[in-house]
Amino acid sequence: MILPVRSLLSPGRYTRALLTSAVFADPSVGIGSLPLAPEETQAERELLKSLPEFQEAAQVLLGQGGDEARLLPNCKRAEKALPMLQRTVEICRSAMGFQSVYLQAALRHLVATLFMKGDVAEARRVMQERGDVMQWPVAEHERMLRLLLRANLPKEAQAWCQKDETVPLKWILYELIGTELRGGAEQLANAVEDPLFVQAVETLREKKDVVLKHEEASHLKASEVQLGREIPYLLAQYASLSVASTRALERDPKTPPTDAQLVSLNQAEALYKEALAWVEKTAAEDDKDALLASGPNAPFGAWVETNLGELLLRKNQPEEAMEWLGKAMSTLQAERSGVGGSALAMTRVLGQIARGCHSMGQAVTSEGLFVTVVESFEREAKLSASDRVEFARVLRSYGDLLTNWEKREAGAAKRYAQAERVEKEIAEMCKANQSAAALHPVFYLPL
Incomplete structure (x- = not known):
């Protein structure tokens, strides 16, 4: 039973509920979350209505409060929000007890904000406390696993990869991401070429029919069935x-x-589009706009x-690529919560559009x-592994643009040198973490 949090706080602490509750305490969990x-x-939701510290943290993290707040780098948002979340x-621990559901909610936001700041060690410690409080249900095992993969710690992640019999393909997916981080593309290629990988994708496609039949036989819609929400996520991750x-x-x-790369690009294109089509189909059944x-x-x-x-740019199809990138930008501009897989999601889109304009x-x-885009990355005090990968690629693409521009050779050399420094940082991180590769931005692991 949840006690109203107001009864545990002094009357002077009441404040009016913020608009943030619509996106910060939304019961609708997005695909992949x-x-x-x-x-x-x-x-x-109770905390947002009644606790000023939590309200203020939500406002900061969502970039609310004018242009200055909206343009604040993610590291600064995290630094500003952390004292209020802590x-x-x-308050939740002392006033409501160690097993409180309020404490669980506060700890979850603290984990994500610590990771945004780049403090992985503290994020792991807080995640351990959340898991202990909740007695480690499967979803919290998965949350810790995602945290470790995003921190480029594949060996530590392996210990948390406990299979769930209801959706075993999901755990195989995590194992394969870990394989790529530990052994690089060569080891991953062996796994992807395995007939079991192909069978996994076909199994996902068969599960669609299972979900639709379940929808016909029950009052639940496909988008409300957990498996129905897992299908597009897994299809896209396998892509x-x-x-x-x-x-x-x-x-x-x-x-x-190469021929092999073209095959993988074509496979991925088909799977990404299939994942989007499924989301649009199930969302339409709810009379909602699909991804918008x-x-x-x-x-x-x-x-x-x-x-x-990005995939279509690689296939030298810039017109269609720009259409998809335009959709991504419109989606992110309208999306208020800003809590996707990467805190720099919009920056990545703009970097790809810049490449498209060049081509x-x-x-x-x-x-x-x-x-x-470069300024956005440079404003961040600490970048995650996948954001560093993206930053290095952007710098090289910028250098390529300047190389083809008369009298801009010095600028190109500067960007290439900057890219080499970032790539050296990535190599040092991988060596320290005993990993062969950094997590690529094409993977989606929201916390």
Whole structure:
């Protein structure tokens, strides 16, 4: 039973509920996001209504409060929100007890914010406390596993990869991402070429029929069945594994894709589009716009659209690529929560659009976008593994643009040198973490 949090706080602490509750304590969990108990969402809503510290943290993290707040780098948002979230945790722990659902909600936001700041060690410690409080249900095992994969700690992640019999393909997926981090694309290629990988994708397709039949036989819609929500996520992640296994999107290669890379790009394109089509189909059944604007599936939709854009640029199809990237940008602009797989999701989209403009001969527009993207990365005090990968690729693409521009050779050399420094940082991180590769941005692992 959840007690109203107001009864545990002094009257002077009451404040009016914020608009943030619509996106910060939303019971609708987007595709790819981990499920939450209704009690936790309700407790979070109570905290937003009654606890000023939690309200202020939500405002900061969502970039609310004018242009200055909206333009604040993610590291600064995290630094500003952390004291308020830590105070929220203290209040929940002391006033409501160690097993409180309010404490669970506060700890979840503290984990995500610590990771945004780049403090992985503290994020792991807080995640351990959340798991202990909740007695480690499967979803929290998965949350810790995602945290470790995003921190590029594949050996530690392996210990948390406990299979769930209801959706075993999901855990195979995590194992394969770990394989790529531990052994690089070569080891992943062996796994992807295995007939069992192909069978896994076919099994996912068969599960669609199972979900639709279940929908006919019950009052639940396909989008409300957990398996129905897992299908598009897993299809898209398997698409990303296929691309990663052939290094089809490494850096910004100037040579055309090899035959093997082209096969993986075509496979991934089909799977990404299939995942989006399923979401659109099930959302339409609910009389909702599929991936658009403020819907809970917006971060997932924008991520898939961005991957499609990048993939099509690699296939030298810039017109179609720009269509998908335009959709991704519109989705992220309308999405208010900003809690997708990467805190720099919009920056990644703009970087791909800059590359598209370059390939279409729009050099001036391309440079303007590259400048914006590079500045966004440079404002961050600490970048995650996948954000560093993206930053290095952007710098090389910017260097390529300047190389083809008369009297801009010095600028190109500067960007290439900067890219080499970032790549050296990535190599040092991988060595320290005993990993062979950094997590690629094509993977989607929201916390």
